[in-house]
Amino acid sequence: MANVKTLPARSTVKVGDTWDLSSLFASDDDWEKSFKQFEKQIPQFEKHRGKLGDSAKDLAACLKFDSDVDRLAERLGAYAFLKTTEDQTNSVYQRMNGRFQNVAVRAGEAASFIRPEILAIPKRKLDDFLASKELKHYRLSLERLLRFKKHTLSNKEEQLLAMQGEMAQTASKAFRQLLDADLKFGNVKDEHGEQIELSNSTLSQLMISPKRNVRKTAFHQYYEQFTGHENTLAATLSGSIQKDIYYARARGYDSALASALYADNVPQTVYDNLIASVRNNLPAVHHYYEVRRRKMKLKDIHHYDTYVPILSDLSVKHTWKEAVKIVLKSLAPLGNEYGAVLEKGLNGRWSDRYPNKGKQSGAFSCGTYDGDPYIMMNYKPEVLDDIFTLTHEAGHSMHSHYSAKHQSFEYYNYTIFVAEVASTFNEQLLSRHLMAGARDDKERAYLINREIDGIRATVVRQTMFAEFEKISHEMAEAGEPLTVQALKDIYRKLLEAYFGPDFAIDEELSLECMRIPHFYRAFYVYKYATGLSAAIALSKRVVEGGEKELNDYLSFLQGGCSKFPLDLLRDAGVDMERPEPVDTALSHFGSLVKELDSLL
Numbered sequence: 001m002a003n004v005k006t007l008p009a010r011s012t013v014k015v016g017d018t019w020d021l022s023s024l025f026a027s028d029d030d031w032e033k034s035f036k037q038f039e040k041q042i043p044q045f046e047k048h049r050g051k052l053g054d055s056a057k058d059l060a061a062c063l064k065f066d067s068d069v070d071r072l073a074e075r076l077g078a079y080a081f082l083k084t085t086e087d088q089t090n091s092v093y094q095r096m097n098g099r100f101q102n103v104a105v106r107a108g109e110a111a112s113f114i115r116p117e118i119l120a121i122p123k124r125k126l127d128d129f130l131a132s133k134e135l136k137h138y139r140l141s142l143e144r145l146l147r148f149k150k151h152t153l154s155n156k157e158e159q160l161l162a163m164q165g166e167m168a169q170t171a172s173k174a175f176r177q178l179l180d181a182d183l184k185f186g187n188v189k190d191e192h193g194e195q196i197e198l199s200n201s202t203l204s205q206l207m208i209s210p211k212r213n214v215r216k217t218a219f220h221q222y223y224e225q226f227t228g229h230e231n232t233l234a235a236t237l238s239g240s241i242q243k244d245i246y247y248a249r250a251r252g253y254d255s256a257l258a259s260a261l262y263a264d265n266v267p268q269t270v271y272d273n274l275i276a277s278v279r280n281n282l283p284a285v286h287h288y289y290e291v292r293r294r295k296m297k298l299k300d301i302h303h304y305d306t307y308v309p310i311l312s313d314l315s316v317k318h319t320w321k322e323a324v325k326i327v328l329k330s331l332a333p334l335g336n337e338y339g340a341v342l343e344k345g346l347n348g349r350w351s352d353r354y355p356n357k358g359k360q361s362g363a364f365s366c367g368t369y370d371g372d373p374y375i376m377m378n379y380k381p382e383v384l385d386d387i388f389t390l391t392h393e394a395g396h397s398m399h400s401h402y403s404a405k406h407q408s409f410e411y412y413n414y415t416i417f418v419a420e421v422a423s424t425f426n427e428q429l430l431s432r433h434l435m436a437g438a439r440d441d442k443e444r445a446y447l448i449n450r451e452i453d454g455i456r457a458t459v460v461r462q463t464m465f466a467e468f469e470k471i472s473h474e475m476a477e478a479g480e481p482l483t484v485q486a487l488k489d490i491y492r493k494l495l496e497a498y499f500g501p502d503f504a505i506d507e508e509l510s511l512e513c514m515r516i517p518h519f520y521r522a523f524y525v526y527k528y529a530t531g532l533s534a535a536i537a538l539s540k541r542v543v544e545g546g547e548k549e550l551n552d553y554l555s556f557l558q559g560g561c562s563k564f565p566l567d568l569l570r571d572a573g574v575d576m577e578r579p580e581p582v583d584t585a586l587s588h589f590g591s592l593v594k595e596l597d598s599l600l
Contacts, residue, residue, distance in 0.1 A: 004187055004195040004197065005195060005196055005197065006197045007197060007199070007201075007355050007357045007359075008356050009356065009357050010086055010087040010090070010356045010357065010358065010359070012356075013354065013356050016349070017320075017352075017353045017354055018349065018352050018353070019082070019349050019350060019351055019352040019374050019375075019376075020348075020349035020372075021079055021082060021083070021371075021374070023370070023371040023372040024075050024078055024079040024082075024368065024370070024371040025075070025079050028096075031076065031079055031080070031096070034075070034076060035076055035099070035100065035103070037072070038069070038072050038073060038103060038107070039103055041068075041069050041072070041107075042069075042103070042106055042107050042110045043110070044065065045065070045066075045069075045107075045110040045111050045113075046110070048061065048062035048065065049113050049117070050117070052114065052117045052118055052121065053117070053120070053121040053122075053125065055129075056128075056129040056132035056134040056135050057134050059129060059134075059135060059138075060134040060135050060137075062114065063135075063138045063141070066114060067409060069111070070409075071369060071370070071409050073104055073107065074368050074369060074370075075368060075371060076100050077100055077101075077104065078366055078368045078374075080093065080096045080097040080099075081097060081366070082366060082374060082376075083096065083097070084096075084097045084360075085352075085359065085360040085376055086352065086356075086358075086359060087356065087357065087358035087359060088176070088177070088180050088181045088358050088359070088360060089181055089357075090358065101165075101166055101169070102166060104165070105162065105163065105165040105166045108162040108165055109159055109162040109163050111162075112155070112158040112159045112161075112162040113155050113158070113159070115145065115148070115152050115158065116152055116153065116154060116155050117155070118142070118145060119145070119146070119148075119149045119152050126142075126146075129142075130142060130143070137408070137410070138410070140411065140562070141410055141411075147262075147265075148262075150252060151251040151252050151259075152251070153250070153251065157250075161247070161250065168243050168247075170239070171236045171237070171239035171240040171243065171520065172240060172520040172521075174232075174236050175233070175236045175237070175240075175517070176360075178229065178232065178233070178236075179361070179515065179517070180200065180358075180360055180361055181358065183225045183229070184225070185197075185198035185199060185203075185221060185222055185225055186198055186221060188206055188217055188218045188221060189214070190206065190211075190214055191209050191211040198221060198222060199355075199361070200361035200362070201355045201359075201361050201362075201378040201380075202355070203218060203222055204307070204380075204383060204385070205380050205382065205383055207219070207304060207307040207308065208307050208308045208309065208383065208385075209308065210308060212298075212304075215304040215305065215307075215308065216302070216304055218304070219302075219303065219304040219506070219508075220506075220508065223506075223508035223509075224508075226508070226511040226514060226515060227511065230511060230514065231484055233511075233514035233515070234482065234483065234514060237482070237487065237513070237514055237519060237520075238476070238481075238482040238487075240519065240520045240522070241256075241472055241473055241476050241482060241522070242476060244256040244259075244260075244473060244522045245473065245476055245477055255473070255474070256473045256477065256522060256523070257469075257470060257473060257523055260522060260523035263415075264415050264417050264564065264565050264566075265564045265565075265566070266417065266565070266566065267577070269577070270530065270576060270577060271466065271470070271523075271526055273579050273582070274463055274466065274526055274529055274530060274582055275466065275467050275470075277579055277582040277583055277586065278459065278460055278463040278464075278529070278582070278586065279497075281583075281586040281587075281589070281590070282460075282497065282498065282500070284586065284589060284590040284593060285456065285460055285498065285499075285589075286499075286500035286501075286502070286503075287593055288452060288456065288589075288593045289301055289306070289500060289502070289503055290502065291593060291596060291597050291600075292305070292306065292310055293305075293502075295600045296308075296310055301503055301504060302504045302505075303499075303505070303506060303509050306453075307453070309384075309446055309449055309450065310445075310446075310449050310596075310600065311442060311445060311446045311449065311600075315382075316382065316384045317381050317382050318384075318387060319381055320353055320379060320381075321347070323381075323386070323387045323390055324346045324347060324390070326387060326430070326433070326434075327342075327346070327387065327390055327391045327426075327430060328343055329433060330391065330426075330429045330430040330432070330433035330434070331391070331394075331426060331429055331430075333429060333542055333543055333550070334429075334542075334553075334554070335550065335554070338398060338554075341398065341401060342394055342397075342398055345372065345373070345397065346375075346394065350372050350373065350374055350375055350397065351374070351375040351376075351377050351390075351393075352374070352375070352376050352377060353377050353379050354377070354378065354379055354380075355378040355380070359378065360376065361378065362378065362517070363375070363376055363377050363378060363389050363390075363392075363393050364393065364396075365393040365394075365396030365397045365400065365423075367396065367399070367400025367401070367403075367404070368400075368404075369404050369409045369412055369413075373396070373397035373398070373400035373404075374397070375390075375393045375394065375396075375397055376393075377389065377390060377393065385450075387430070388427050388430060388431075388450075388454065391426040391427055391429075391430045392423040392424065392427055394426060395422040395423035395424070395425060395426035395427075396419055396422060396423050398422070399414060399418075399422040399423075399557050400412075400414075402554070402557040403557065403558060403559065403560035404560075405558070406558035406559075406560070407558070407559070407560035407561075407562060411560045411561055411562045412560040412561070413560060413561055414559070414560050414561050414565075415561055415565050416524060416527050417527045417530070417531070417565040417566075418531075418556070418559075418565045418568055418569065419527075419531070420527045420528050420530070420531025420532070420535075421531045421534045421535050421569065422535075422556075422557060423531070423535075424458060424528075424531050424532040424535035424536075425538055425539050425553075427454060427532075427535070428535050428536055428540075429539055429543070431447065431454070432539070432543065434447050435447045435448070435451075441599050444599065445596055445599040445600055448592050448595055448596045448599070449596055451592060452589060452592045452593060452596060454532075455585065455586075455588070455589045455592075456589070458528050458529060458532040459528075459532055459533060459582070459585055459586065459589070460498065460529075460589075461498075462525045462526065462528040462529045463526065463529045464494050464498045465516060465518070465519070466523070466525050466526035466529065467494060468490060468491060468494055468513055468519075469519065469522055469523055469525070470523075471490050471494075472487065472490055475490070487513055487514065488510040488511065488513075489510075490513070491510050491512065491513040492505070492510045495509060495510070529582070530576055530581075530582070532585060533576070533581040533582045533584070533585040534569055534574045534576055534581055536581070536584065536585045536588060537573070537574045537584065537585075538553060538556075538572055538573060538574055541553075541573050549573070552571065552572050552573055553572055555571070555572070556568055556569070556571065556572035559571075
């Protein structure tokens, strides 16, 4: 095994390559002290019970206390969560996270009276409260809460739902432990003859290998594990879907989808129009696969042929510092302040940079009101997409930075819908920057190929995922059992539609629906597609505009959740209730495919 390239243990990773969580807590001991304080606060909710309708002052006191508890809980939860992601086999931090979640559920139970008690206040009295000076700061929160009146249950029923919080995460937890800790994929020999430990992180690296046999071997070897665990994976996914349906029905929503869209005040037409627009533009996607097949000189094209750059002989490699420099240059249109803050964070210790054993796969940004906006990466210097991932997560983190700086705690935490705009906006600027600096047609074609694949992955692929979520939830809502075969059949039909009649779909690919972590946060992925569509329009507006357009966008980043997401985007310059942003993005996709075909 001496010649096998394995992931390092967490204990051997250089400190400078890890994040510094001291902006949250200086040490585990400091966390413990605050955790005890958090526990002691929970019984204090009781002194507010039954008094919320007495006066505006009493209601304001309760809302402030609840907000202060939430603010401390956010720091505690973020620290515990981030520590578990460093090495998911570390039982110390699993226990820390479990303890926090247990107490957080108890806090939710203790606070569960607040919503129904507010909603029970007679309208005339509540209107008087809302007009008072004491509740001025909380007026927007209260107005939003009133929207949920018809979906709020009695005190006892709300308490029972709150008590289920930890139990409701069982399916998701089981899936993550299986995916990130228990599944072992063995080793794969790469194009250099070097043995690589196959994992969720290294799969993406192997999928861009210029040698087809490496890609094919990695694909089939990876999915062997999913075939061997398909019944367990189907059970966890079905359990998560049933959880969504249960909570939607308990609160009186028409469907799980309606429940998911309600908080953001997004009409279902936005979701359905997205699917319709992508479906209408699938011929351009099928054309791209045919272009890819021809240019790669393949007899047939498989899923493992869709990630490697068509110009696979154009090697790319960037160190972390080089990647940061490229990202910062590309984001120059966003101004000096934006660049200076981000440079300090990325060259400092906002980010946990590289893969290690047991580390959570993928990437994410975790922003809090009181801490730095941390970035989890599994950065690989030879993967160009990882630079795009870095700027994507940096977009989230800078959104957190600006919102926390300009909004109060109650209104800083932006919704996922707008978050995906900030992240993919950054990707658009990076793509423009790299294409503008292309040395020749070959390099430009390489970058066009990458942007095509980015739109395909973010708009087309995520819409396919969104359609899977809609169909699977509707089946379960209709009483159809979500068996292994049922899930595979749904997904197979979608694969056939989205990849086209001339695409060779391997049987194992039907199991892909069982390895997507986002499915455990239902109806999330469509926001990637709408987000990129909005980002394409807004980035063009900023780059081609002047000070007003830039300020409109920066104001959007500063907005947090001070308005509903569709209103924030309208103020920034794009209306997502209309089909034009999605159609424009897909038209751009089609143009890029034609240019790529002409350049190669």
